[in-house]
Amino acid sequence: xxxxxxxxxxxxxxxxxxxxxxSDLLLKEIQRNKKHFEYTVLWRDLREIxxxxxxAIFFLYYGLKxxxxxxxxxxxxxxxxxxxxxxxxxxxxxxxxxxxxxxxxVDCIQSSLxxxxxxVWLLKNVLWWYLLPPGIGIxxxxxxxxxxxxxxxxGKGLVDILLFLFAYLVGSFLLFWGVYxxxxxxxxxxxxxxxxxxxxxxxxxxxxxxxxxxxx
Amino acid sequence: xxxxxxxxFRAWFDRYKNLIFKVVNTYAASPExxxxxxxxxxxxxxxxxxxxxxxxxxxxxxYRVALNTALVWKRTESRKRKRFRRDILDxxxxxxxxxxxxxxxxxxxxxxxxxxxIRQLPKSESSIVLLYLDDLSYEEMAAILGISKSNVGVRLxxxxxxxxxxxxxxxxxL
Numbered sequence: 001x002x003x004x005x006x007x008x009x010x011x012x013x014x015x016x017x018x019x020x021x022x023s024d025l026l027l028k029e030i031q032r033n034k035k036h037f038e039y040t041v042l043w044r045d046l047r048e049i050x051x052x053x054x055x056a057i058f059f060l061y062y063g064l065k066x067x068x069x070x071x072x073x074x075x076x077x078x079x080x081x082x083x084x085x086x087x088x089x090x091x092x093x094x095x096x097x098x099x100x101x102x103x104x105x106v107d108c109i110q111s112s113l114x115x116x117x118x119x120v121w122l123l124k125n126v127l128w129w130y131l132l133p134p135g136i137g138i139x140x141x142x143x144x145x146x147x148x149x150x151x152x153x154x155g156k157g158l159v160d161i162l163l164f165l166f167a168y169l170v171g172s173f174l175l176f177w178g179v180y181x182x183x184x185x186x187x188x189x190x191x192x193x194x195x196x197x198x199x200x201x202x203x204x205x206x207x208x209x210x211x212x213x214x215x216x
Numbered sequence: 217x218x219x220x221x222x223x224x225f226r227a228w229f230d231r232y233k234n235l236i237f238k239v240v241n242t243y244a245a246s247p248e249x250x251x252x253x254x255x256x257x258x259x260x261x262x263x264x265x266x267x268x269x270x271x272x273x274x275x276x277x278x279y280r281v282a283l284n285t286a287l288v289w290k291r292t293e294s295r296k297r298k299r300f301r302r303d304i305l306d307x308x309x310x311x312x313x314x315x316x317x318x319x320x321x322x323x324x325x326x327x328x329x330x331x332x333x334i335r336q337l338p339k340s341e342s343s344i345v346l347l348y349l350d351d352l353s354y355e356e357m358a359a360i361l362g363i364s365k366s367n368v369g370v371r372l373x374x375x376x377x378x379x380x381x382x383x384x385x386x387x388x389x390l
Contacts (some may be wrong), residue, residue, distance in 0.1 A: 001326075001386055001387055002387070003376065003380075006326075006330065006349065006386075006387060007348075007349055007351055009323050009326055009327065009329065009330075010327065010350070011349075011350065012323060012352065013234075013238070013323070013324075022227065023226055023230075024217055027222070027225070027226070029255065030255070030258055030259050030262045031262075033259050034259060034262065034263065035254065037259075062221065092355075099284075100259045100264070100267060100279055101261075101263070101264050101278055101280065101281045101284045101285055102264045102267050102268060102272075102277055103280065103284070103362070104280060104359065104360060104361060104362025105280065105283055105284060105287065105340075105343065105360065105361045105362055106361060106362030106363060107286075107362050108270050108280070108284040108287075109284075109287065109288075112288055161375040165268060165317065171348050198288075200338075201263070204338050204339070204340030204341060205340045205361055205362070205363055205371070206362075206363050206367065
């Protein structure tokens with residue numbers, strides 16, 4: 001058999017099977033799937049933003065209410081709000097760069113790759129933009145509380161309170177380390193293999209340095 | 217989504233379901249995976265309609281959406297999606313091809329072998345082979361893939377050689 005004959009056989013294949021679909025059911029199913037997908041994305045974004053805002057509001061409320069260490073609580077609220085603003089801004093920017101499936105394969109894979117690279121960057125640097133701002137806030141807050149206590153409390157009570165604050169700091173550190181570790185694990189387990197897969201795909205399509213996109 | 221867009225989707229589906237099925241069959245082997253990829257392509261096709269401005273030919277657009285979806289589709293995620301999806305694809309083999317004497321039966325055997333071989337090629341080469349077997353011009357392939365016509369030629373020759381190796385005994389013109 002030659003390739004020309006193979007082409008003929010290939011093109012005759014629709015005569016050997018029949019695809020049966022109820023088009024109304026199909027349309028309903030697609031609309032349902034699209035809604036489900038949009039709902040999942042919206043819920044994921046809302047969950048992160050609402051959680052960050054709740055923490056910021058909590059510290060803001062107590063910062064405004066309390067007399068002692070108010071500035072440290074307000075700083076913590078401000079830093080948490082900063083993380084939320086960064087998250088929202090990043091989501092809005094990335095939404096515009098989302099891969100479009102009507103683009104050519106090279107363009108779509110490049111956008112998907114850029115998208116994954118950005119995810120890798122975000123998770124690898126989670127310490128700097130997500131953990132460190134509230135982490136610094138917590139350390140400053142606990143430090144200022146400790147200072148106040150050392151000035152005002154004496155005896156066994158002082159040791160108990162300092163031990164509690166120390167345990168709080170260690171607990172926070174362990175929690176932050178856990179979040180950091182989970183993010184790095186996700187990068188290694190899911191994102192790096194995905195990135196390599198897309199790079200391989202892209203390399204499979206364009207390895208000539210003077211690739212041009214043909215327009216039809 | 218307007219009625220006009222809904223009608224366009226229905227028209228596309230009627231006209232190009234066989235094209236989409238070829239893409240599905242190239243990238244997914246089991247019936248469950250085929251059903252998932254089929255629905256995923258249709259979902260992306262539906263979502264792509266507002267962006268279709270008739271600057272490219274309809275077939276170019278459909279191939280782009282179908283191939284892009286297939287290339288980034290992950291079999292491992294198919295099970296997760298399965299929970300939210302109903303089986304809607306029903307592919308029926310026409311009964312008379314089961315008769316051994318029929319030419320269609322032999323063609324089906326050849327096609328099964330071809331699909332198996334294409335699935336063994338790297339994903340990017342499978343798409344070039346698919347477009348070639350569907351008899352698209354180099355210009356059309358270049359527009360779908362986003363590479364130059366000369367690059368299409370180079371890649372297609374390489375892919376055809378690999379396919380001929382995989383189909384040793386069936387293909388004899390290389």
